[in-house]
Amino acid sequence: xxxIKINTEEAETIGLKAAFLLAFIRSNNIxxxxxxxxxxxxxxxxxxxISEIEESIAKLERLNLIKPGTSNNIYKLKLPSGNSxxxxxxxxxxxxxxxxxxxxSMGNIKKEFINSKLPEFRLYWMEKNVAKxxxxxxxxxxxxxxxxxxQSYNNGEPYQIDFDWEPSKDVYEILKMAGxxxxxxxxxxxxxxxxxxxNGLALKSWNTKFVEFIRRKNLVENNHEEAKRSIESRQKExxxxxxxxxxxxENLDI
Numbered sequence: 602x603x604x605i606k607i608n609t610e611e612a613e614t615i616g617l618k619a620a621f622l623l624a625f626i627r628s629n630n631i632x633x634x635x636x637x638x639x640x641x642x643x644x645x646x647x648x649x650x651i652s653e654i655e656e657s658i659a660k661l662e663r664l665n666l667i668k669p670g671t672s673n674n675i676y677k678l679k680l681p682s683g684n685s686x687x688x689x690x691x692x693x694x695x696x697x698x699x700x701x702x703x704x705x706s707m708g709n710i711k712k713e714f715i716n717s718k719l720p721e722f723r724l725y726w727m728e729k730n731v732a733k734x735x736x737x738x739x740x741x742x743x744x745x746x747x748x749x750x751x752q753s754y755n756n757g758e759p760y761q762i763d764f765d766w767e768p769s770k771d772v773y774e775i776l777k778m779a780g781x782x783x784x785x786x787x788x789x790x791x792x793x794x795x796x797x798x799x800n801g802l803a804l805k806s807w808n809t810k811f812v813e814f815i816r817r818k819n820l821v822e823n824n825h826e827e828a829k830r831s832i833e834s835r836q837k838e839x840x841x842x843x844x845x846x847x848x849x850x851e852n853l854d855i
Contacts, residue, residue, distance in 0.1 A: 615707050622657040688732040697740050704741055710748050718744050721809045728778040759803035766794055768811050775812055781819050789818050
């Protein structure tokens with residue numbers, strides 16, 4: 602058998618066996634309409650059981666992942682496409698296409714989890730303020746990365762914050778783009794953790810809530826500093842006026 606090149610993104614999405622089968626069909630240009638598709642493949646692949654082949658074919662068909670190519674009957678995975686209208690910056694109202702939910706559901710990622718990652722994704726790229734034509738594709742990759750981290754930590758379930766919780770690197774980058782220094786962020790981390798530890802709230806991700814918390818803190822402190830400078834400026838102005846009045850009175854020859 603010749604070497605088969607497997608797309609790693611497809612393997613992560615639909616599983617290794619199904620991805621291998623998809624790559625095998627492509628490379629051998631096998632007719633998808635053949636009723637004996639499983640038998641044809643089993644004769645060429647000795648290390649896969651016929652039941653595994655049938656299961657993988659059924660999975661591809663059930664999820665509607667395959668369709669004929671333009672020049673021949675090659676199966677192609679329907680991944681989220683780029684923006685047909687060209688490049689654009691992301692906005693607070695941006696939402697992924699339905700195709701995104703379909704692709705992510707193949708990895709058993711629930712719609713609830715996907716939607717919970719939307720605010721963080723939007724916020725990050727709104728701060729970046731760059732134009733792209735592949736927001737759907739970027740969102741798929743982002744959610745898959747977050748899902749892996751989430752599964753490894755709490756099996757995908759909401760969890761209470763720990764005393765040793767740390768925000769992700771993306772959080773620091775988001776806040777840096779908003780002009781908030783890392784030292785300021787870290788100075789308020791302990792307060793954030795203590796508050797929510799006592800509160801007992803359970804969330805699937807604490808990063809977005811931490812970003813909101815730091816932004817509010819920064820806004821309050823900036824307003825406080827501005828008010829302080831305003832008071833000091835008025836006091837200085839009043840002192841100057843008083844000094845001028847005293848100087849005028851001292852120069853009077855009585």
